[in-house]
Amino acid sequence: MFSSLMFTGLMANTWIAATIVAVIAGMTGFFAVLRGEAFAAHAIPNGAFAGAAGASLLGVNVIWGLAVVAIASALGIGALGSKARHDVVTALTLVLMLGLGALFVSISNQYAQQAYSLLFGEVFGVSSADVPLIAVLGVLALAGIGLAFRPLMLTSAMPEVAEARGVSVRGMEIYFLVVMALATSMTVPVVGALLLFSLMIGPAAAARSITARPGLALALSVAIALITVWLSIALSYQTNWPLGFFVGVGGALFYLAGLAARGLAGLGGGTRRVHPAA
């Protein structure tokens, strides 16, 4: 059975940090999925690598590097990405950040270990000093998404209507990307870009398939992210295999389960035929 040791000492920080991160990922991921921003959700935390590398080169606190790069990436993707070439601008922003990161690393010549932890995280090494920062970011993300829940929903579902009612679609896009960028990128050094990304996409995609109620779908997205991360920590602790493996595979499995649930509901009769896009 699971060892009770995994709830003590340093592990307590891991549980707390991972729980907060799952809430952040579940909330921001929900809208990332609805708005089709999966690529941005991948690019922004990964691109934050440049911020960390640049900050360590300049000798300033990594947090500032991450914040600057996250906001710059979000603004770049939001402002330059017209509807047609959204993916191109996202890809170019990502490679620019990674290219700059490579330059900083090569100049400072001391960053390889951090590069690994930015990708795969060091969630088992979360220090007590990290926890308050993550908690603050978590609350900010929660407030940022909660505050704009309805306009985000309106611009995601019916951009044409939103525009006519004076809700700026471009403005909401940039707002969302900045909230997501701040919340996710600054938690990257703790949990890793890979873990964050997997937690954002899989649970949210599953949740939207399971229920048609917007509030419930958001809650489900957070709940699935929490279950994924808790199970993954327990399994990772027991097997000593990397946490990222369990979270990555778990996210994908939940997504497939959501698809299957949707498919079964569709076969179960009484449900409506999907209207072909006109």
Next chain:
Amino acid sequence: MFPLLQLDGVGVRLGGRQVLSDVSFTVGKGEFAAIIGPNGAGKTTLIRVILGLRPTSAGRVIKGVNGAGAGRVGYVPQKIVIDSDIPLRAWDVVALGLDGHKLGFPFPSRRRREQVEQALQDVGALGYADARVGELSGGEQQRVLIAHALVSRPQLLLLDEPLANLDLRSEQEIVTLLGKLAREHEIAVLLSAHDMNPLLPVMDRIIYVANGKVATGSTDEVVTSEGLTRLYGHPVDVLRVRGRVVVVAGD
């Protein structure tokens, strides 16, 4: 009659090209008006001008009684495609019409629920209030979108090509519904369409757009061979066959 919408000599330039000039008409309370014209004539442009989403180069647009209540315009856009996967019920879409622009989490209240249900009932969509909106048929989605526009109690309802992509039966149902809304709720309904025939039974006023200009009045006044020939600037014949109007290029 109170004009709820009044356009005075409106002109629109797009990229240095004059696309509309000297457009003047009014739409009054309880009136059903339709902007009719061929594809590319500027119908959508005209609707965007009325919504205030596109600047005019000349003239002015006055909304509401004496210019008051300008915000109370309900709008249903053209060819909207709602993702079949988005977690929104028909109910939620209508609720977004009530307060979708507001910040904060929506807290359920009895008043809010009643308003939403009333709007759904007005358009006959109460039966599928709990269905995922992306899985409704085209006609059902159109009803839900009309309820979305209607729930904030607008004085003017604007619809861009609401009949496009509908089957014959849904088309008739939507026209009947809109006619009923104009009469019973005393709101002004202004919609655009490329075919006037389905609208003939309910239409009070036609705004015929062609060649960058408009002609307005009742169907009998506007849709004549002479009138449309003047508008198009080339010979056009108007034929009336068994209650239907057909406009063909003459020679």
Next chain:
Amino acid sequence: MLTSGPVLTAFLIGAIAATTSGVIGVFSVLRTQSFAGHSLADIATTGGAGAFLVGVNQFWGFLVAGLAAATAMEAIGVQRRRDRDIATGVVLGGALGIAALFLYLGTQHTSRTGASFSILFGSIFVVAPDTVPAIIAAGVVAVATVAVLSRRLLLTAVAPELARARGVSVRLTGIIFLAALAVVVSLSAVAIGAVLSTALLVGPAATALRVTRSPGKAVLVSAVTGLAATWTGIALAYESYYWPPAGHGWPVSFFVVALVLVAYLLSYARKPRRMPPRSPHEEAAECSPA
């Protein structure tokens, strides 16, 4: 610098990666599949780590992982861009998770940090010369596939309904394209790193589509732009050994990314021209009286 063996190999590998990516990139940008292209490069790392684990040539690992991921993406993938991106994201998340496991299992003896760093950024100067023929062969096969299918790829991207009406299988075309994309991208990822692979796939193609009108010309401009950026980048990286801070060069990936980006931004300075039509409806027939 042209007398140095590794540098010559770098020029050769760079040329192959740049031209094949440039050609296939035009189609992936037109089909709005930049995310898939980037993900396949990242996913190749899973294959690389797996091959390392079972002790076979990394080349096969990259190829197998890329093809498997392409199939998985298309299997869950849907036609709408939004849903396709999410399917891509789910596959990417799963694959990176597996990569983390492979790296963990495989690097209990070696340095895992070095491994992950070089997979991401690659090292064009240390490509083993004996993998060059394999890279050339795979690139030729992928480009030939795309060339044969080019008209279908355009048609299914621009007007899927029209393609279906003509009896073209949109799905099959999509799978074949993703497979070709996987081959190109994963092999360029092994040679030059995932970052450069994405930069060369997206940047030159997006630039070319802005400055040319026909897809044929776009392919040509894209390949030439990518080639120019890569060769200039390699030359600059070689020169940068003499730049501050003295002692070691600046990374190739930085120079190439910067050059690709400059090319893309310059394309905005030109008078914008339309991309090839996205939908036939936009080009719909002129007005006829209703």
